Amino acid sequence: MVRVGVIGLQGDVSEHIDAAKEALNNLGSSGEVIWLRKPEGLEGISAIIIPGGESTTISRLMMKNGLFEPVRKLGEEGLPIMGTCAGLIMLSKEVVGATPEQKFLGLLDVRVNRNAYGRQVDSFEAPVKLAFSDEPFTGVFIRAPRILKLLSPKVKPIAWLSNRVIGVEQDNLIGLEFHPELTDDTRVHEYFLGKIL
Ligand code: GLN
Secondary structure (H helix, E strand, C coil): CCEEEEECCCCCCHHHHHHHHHHHCCCCCCEEEEECCCCCHHHCCCEEECCCCCCCHHHHHHHHEEECCHHHHHCCCCCCEEEEEHHHHHHHHEEEEECCCCCCCCCCEEEEEEECCCCCCEEEEEEECCCCCCCCEEEECCCEEEEEECCCCCEEEEEEECCCCEEEECCCCCCCCCHHHHHCCHHEEEEEEEEHH
16 A cells, blocks of 8 residues: 655645645545654655745754655655655755755755745746646745756756746656645646556
């Protein structure tokens, strides 16, 4: 049975849990979705979601709770991980605007700017184009990071706002600037969870 874990230390955890449950249901899977707080929760895990929130806090709490290194290793070994917003920052190899104590998993070959949109436009919704669907998706952006550069040919764009890349996939990893868990639309979660079904 598949077991999806949402890193549940800070951020919009329950929204991701609900979206992942619904996505599994829509895909005809009876898998479970768990709130991941401790390394013990990683046992038998099939996929991980790192939610949006505040990346400095998520980084600090993942280290404090002993999740940082085991999650990094699982990602390196090929376990599917999706990071949204702060979760994208956590996955990234290079982060502009990071605080000195902030550590990143460094798995996804992208450079992101942590607080790219500035105060004036710190939150907005806009139609996003997805590589795996014909219909637009409502992208919810909240103090979103911005993907500045794809650092290797392994990174494939999978989401665009106008012509700008706002979502990427690299083998087992997905990183998105926006929050798919804050809409009722589970297409992105279904695409991600298709990797384990
Ligand atoms: N800018 C935030 C950070 O650095 C991320 C915002 C979000 O996840 N909504 O963590």
